Amino acid sequence: MALYSEKVMDHFRNPRNVGVIEDANGIGEVGNAKCGDIMKMYLKIEDDVIQDVKFETFGCGSAIASSSMATEMIKGKPVSEAMNLTNKAVAEALDGLPDYKMHCSVLAEEAIKSALEDYEKRKSE
């Protein structure tokens, strides 16, 4: 039995939207190196729609796959819709994660939300 689903391995081996957006207008970073996972999300939002998203992740296979999947799920979506992204939806889209890896999908949700909050904050300034 493989450790991860085919979907997880696909997103781990070929992560989508990897990198940095230099002129991002929403950036979020969650996790810490002490517990072994850090995710950083960059958003480029125009007219409240996510035009582009990129991520950088330090972490295990499921952390990288969760980041990749989460970026796919919000790309091109309105901010209001992206705000409703849940870790459960990320895990389901990956055909499930092992129980002790569910926190990776939580981090992905939190990273997206943190970037969206940063965007809202910048907008109101």
Place this chain on the structure above:
Amino acid sequence: MIYADNAATTKMSEVAINTMVSLMNETYGNPSSLYTFGQKAKEALEKARADVAAVIGADKKEILFTSGGSEADNQAIISAAELGKKNGKKHIISTAFEHHAVLHTLNKLAKEGFEITLLPVHENGIVLPEEVEAAIREDTCLVTVMFANNEIGTIQPIREIGAVCRAKGVLFHTDAVQAIGHLPINVVDDNIDMLSASGHKFHGPKGVGFLYFKKGIRLTNLIEGGAQEKGKRAGTENVPGIVAMAEALKESVAKMESTTNYLINKRDRLIAGLKEIPHSAVNGDLTHRLPSNVNFCFEGIEGESLLLLLDDKGIAASSGSACTSGSLDPSHVLLAIGRVHDVAHGSLRLSIGEDITDEDVDYIIKSVKEVVEYLRGFSPVWRDLVSGKTQFILP
């Protein structure tokens, strides 16, 4: 596939497999049965006991067969604790980087009122005999120190620690699971009172091991039942496994010198090659080290992703990252030698076997370099280090 996880388990040798099959086919009697067919199995069992004893300089009466290293560790420690308790001695000395079979048994004893001292293993992963000496008290009933560490491969000054224990009249146990069959061991010269071993770490079968216990030490049973193993371990003996283990051990010891030289050459080439990766560090002493062990930390990456990508490249290895252990903390061994969490997560253990070639070594070095560079390429930790936002820990 390049199998570089021999510290986890080894491939069974041909002689071990053949021995096992032949016993299963032809000598399947119960050694406790009195008829000739059963006694044939008994003969094979007792010959294996004598063989194993001879390898480590013990008497065959001092060998107890078990289900493996963990059981042997448990029984050795529990037995010493029982003996200690009878004499009002409830203090045990061990080290911070023992195998969990030892540490968890000690935790259990701590709950029963024993006091446990875990000695430091220092940056090089080696226990100092003088620190063992200084830690011994009037009420110390056992010192247990592993022969060689399973993660970083460091070899402990067992003979010297044993001498300290002898002088103080304290029992000395060593978990030699990673060492036996790979390093010369003589329980008399090395001042060892009890020693644990596991068959599958030296090309024998899984599910079988043994405990050496010096004459005069009264063992406490972990398993009650029949009178097998002189009443100290109930249950029909795993005769095919035990005999195959003895054959594998004899073979490993006979080949030890040539294997050691071969492996040291490959190990040191691997270490030299991987050292070229910037901001990396070897874990554990370079000299007092198992010939098979290579262990590195790479800053800015996480171990599980490294392992998965190496697996894709056909390399089977291991890591001490939290993600591979199923907990939030990285390896207790790496923390014990002073690696901080951030760095300990990015560890890689290669434990090579005698089938490794020079081409394999080159391929491993190339692959690890590629994967580390790739993972650093989208690691926010690495970005912060490179941009100077945070400070590098490894030079």
